[in-house]
Amino acid sequence: MVEPAGMADFARTLTAWEARPCENGPYNSSVPKRLPVVKEKSATRSNNSALARFGLGRDEAHWPASAAAGRVTNSSPPPTQTALPCVSTVVVCPISLDRRTPRSLETCRQYVKAGRPQEVSLETRIDEIADRIYRLSTFVPETAPPAGITFNQFLIDADQPLLFHCGQRFLFPSVCAAAARIIDLKRLRWITFSHVESDECGSLNEWLAAAPNATAAHGRIGCNIWLNDTAVRPPRALKNGETVDLGGKRVTRIDTPHVPHCWDAGLIFEETTRTLFSSDLLFQFGDGPALATEDVLAGALVAEEKFRATAITTETPATVRSLAALKPRTIAIMHGSSIAGEVAPVLEGLANYYQEKLRKAVGEPG
Ligand SMILES: [Fe+2]
Numbered sequence: 001m002v003e004p005a006g007m008a009d010f011a012r013t014l015t016a017w018e019a020r021p022c023e024n025g026p027y028n029s030s031v032p033k034r035l036p037v038v039k040e041k042s043a044t045r046s047n048n049s050a051l052a053r054f055g056l057g058r059d060e061a062h063w064p065a066s067a068a069a070g071r072v073t074n075s076s077p078p079p080t081q082t083a084l085p086c087v088s089t090v091v092v093c094p095i096s097l098d099r100r101t102p103r104s105l106e107t108c109r110q111y112v113k114a115g116r117p118q119e120v121s122l123e124t125r126i127d128e129i130a131d132r133i134y135r136l137s138t139f140v141p142e143t144a145p146p147a148g149i150t151f152n153q154f155l156i157d158a159d160q161p162l163l164f165h166c167g168q169r170f171l172f173p174s175v176c177a178a179a180a181r182i183i184d185l186k187r188l189r190w191i192t193f194s195h196v197e198s199d200e201c202g203s204l205n206e207w208l209a210a211a212p213n214a215t216a217a218h219g220r221i222g223c224n225i226w227l228n229d230t231a232v233r234p235p236r237a238l239k240n241g242e243t244v245d246l247g248g249k250r251v252t253r254i255d256t257p258h259v260p261h262c263w264d265a266g267l268i269f270e271e272t273t274r275t276l277f278s279s280d281l282l283f284q285f286g287d288g289p290a291l292a293t294e295d296v297l298a299g300a301l302v303a304e305e306k307f308r309a310t311a312i313t314t315e316t317p318a319t320v321r322s323l324a325a326l327k328p329r330t331i332a333i334m335h336g337s338s339i340a341g342e343v344a345p346v347l348e349g350l351a352n353y354y355q356e357k358l359r360k361a362v363g364e365p366g
């Protein structure tokens with residue numbers, strides 16, 4: 001198979017990557033001792049064919065029967081380009097474990113206890129959820145058990161590609177390998193995210209090392225409170241409502257303080273596909289499909305009740321309604337399935353939920 005663009009550079013970057021020690025925590029402390037290697041690729045069925053651009057399409061006739069059940073293994077024949085039934089590809093990165101293994105990866109511990117090699121695979125799936133907008137999704141069953149949770153980053157492929165969300169550092173090898181299958185990482189121009197938390201931007205500096213031409217971008221508050229001090233290269237501060245022309249795609253930064261949480265919070269909206277990148281808004285548990293086949297609002301409210309992750313203020317319902325007013329066609333959601341189609345009512349439903357919470361909080365009659 002032809003090596004995807006950028007993989008050689010990616011491997012060199014990883015060779016140079018020095019793992020940094022940090023305290024144990026649920027998400028942010030995996031420190032690989034050995035360098036990750038992409039060792040396997042598999043795919044699930046989909047109606048889209050976009051991965052053909054980087055040689056990942058497979059002839060449907062050659063698919064093993066197990067494909068019908070979802071993910072298939074590497075046993076399928078060499079890729080062909082004649083028919084392109086798949087858009088979902090899995091990048092598997094083994095990471096080695098040591099005493100600083102994140103507590104959330106309980107199965108990693110079990111590997112170690114069982115005397116197996118101190119290595120576990122993270123799998124990052126790639127799906128194109130809108131034209132040249134790719135969801136890079138890693139399911140971590142040990143986080144938020146029993147359902148588990150997906151951590152989703154989104155790559156907008158344009159003349160100036162943009163990554164929305166970085167992932168925690170323990171996800172970086174796998175997510176970075178997935179991104180490198182889509183674009184040459186030297187092309188990655190922008191890295192941005194909703195707010196300062198480990199899953200949104202914990203691996204920012206690893207990304208800046210892997211993508212030497214990328215600039216971190218964030219709202220002005222986020223730059224002032226964190227990014228100016230932390231990023232290894234100067235960030236670009238985006239104004240509320242500022243649009244960045246990526247060449248083929250146009251992205252607007254929308255300040256949404258405390259929505260979903262943190263005062264630096266903001267979202268982005270890609271206007272050519274009308275895709276809203278909602279970060280933790282509409283977050284759901286579990287490992288659902290890349291694009292939901294049913295209404296996600298019920299699942300999102302379950303997660304909201306469980307985690308109470310949104311900082312509900314008097315402005316929250318209006319902020320969420322303003323997002324619905326954008327009339328997005330796709331909402332790229334950071335945890336759980338994204339949605340496409342008539343999605344504004346989902347945001348309206350979420351706004352109503354927050355409104356009701358506020359009403360109850362202040363004791364207003366219904
Ligand atoms: Fe968050």
Ligand SMILES: [Fe+2]
Nearest residue numbers: 199200280334
């Ligand atoms: Fe998140």
